[in-house]
Amino acid sequence: MRKPIMAGNWKMYKTVAEAVDFVRALRDALAGIEGVDKVVCPPFVALAPVAEALEGSGILVGAQNVYWEDQGAFTGEVSPLMLKDVCDLVIIGHSERRQFFGETDETVNRKIKAALARGLTPIVCVGESLEQNEAGQTTAVVSGQVRAAFGGISSDQARGIVVAYEPIWAIGTGRAATAQDANRIIGTAGRATLAELYGDGVAQAMRIQYGGSINPRNVEELMAQPEIDGGLVGGASLKVEDFTALVRAAAGANRPA
Numbered sequence: 001m002r003k004p005i006m007a008g009n010w011k012m013y014k015t016v017a018e019a020v021d022f023v024r025a026l027r028d029a030l031a032g033i034e035g036v037d038k039v040v041c042p043p044f045v046a047l048a049p050v051a052e053a054l055e056g057s058g059i060l061v062g063a064q065n066v067y068w069e070d071q072g073a074f075t076g077e078v079s080p081l082m083l084k085d086v087c088d089l090v091i092i093g094h095s096e097r098r099q100f101f102g103e104t105d106e107t108v109n110r111k112i113k114a115a116l117a118r119g120l121t122p123i124v125c126v127g128e129s130l131e132q133n134e135a136g137q138t139t140a141v142v143s144g145q146v147r148a149a150f151g152g153i154s155s156d157q158a159r160g161i162v163v164a165y166e167p168i169w170a171i172g173t174g175r176a177a178t179a180q181d182a183n184r185i186i187g188t189a190g191r192a193t194l195a196e197l198y199g200d201g202v203a204q205a206m207r208i209q210y211g212g213s214i215n216p217r218n219v220e221e222l223m224a225q226p227e228i229d230g231g232l233v234g235g236a237s238l239k240v241e242d243f244t245a246l247v248r249a250a251a252g253a254n255r256p257a
């Protein structure tokens with residue numbers, strides 16, 4: 001049985017002071033909720049203070065991006081070597097990075113390998129645009145992104161990687177995919193592709209999240225789906241009450257074994 005993972009992607013929100021205040025409150029709110037991995041992904045500058053404020057809480061910390069070199073003349077970048085001291089996970093290939101910052105399948109693959117080499121757990125984002133969705137290309141696009149992301153990655157490494165299926169049209173729009181559609185795409189384009197690459201055993205062990213307008217009202221139905229192993233959450237991860245409801249729903253999800 002896969003342990004669900006609920007991760008908050010804060011994007012470019014919260015100052016350091018706000019971030020620390022927030023996680024102090026979150027720490028109390030999430031105490032005692034078991035059976036789910038809880039993750040917050042603040043902006044780079046807040047990673048270290050957030051990690052310190054969460055010490056001993058069991059709440060994991062993730063970054064939102066990483067570069068693939070450990071050090072060098074790469075102005076403005078942050079390396080896996082630097083991140084490994086302050087966080088456990090890193091989001092790679094979020095659609096906003098693909099759209100606004102030139103992230104490609106190739107850079108995603110390089111970043112995954114670099115993160116793994118330093119012991120960071122990648123959360124690898126894949127997902128189709130509205131145009132691709134309407135053209136019936138969803139399965140091909142998502143499956144292609146998964147293949148490209150995992151190129152040259154061994155099955156032992158793959159096992160620990162988290163995939164987030166995030167249809168771009170559902171991100172920040174208030175219009176989530178239906179639970180049934182999300183479940184179907186994750187199964188047919190996500191897990192089936194991983195099974196082709198690594199065999200069914202590995203694919204069944206890997207966690208695949210859904211992301212895109214998850215909120216306290218739709219979370220239970222999404223988390224009840226057998227293929228959905230938690231969520232990657234933007235907007236609703238910025239409020240303690242909402243994120244707590246999401247974590248609770250993932251923990252209590254009544255999924256088939």
Ligand code: PGA
Binds near residue numbers: 009170233
């Ligand atoms: P959203 O963002 O929950 O605000 O739609 C999700 C994401 O971008 O990871």
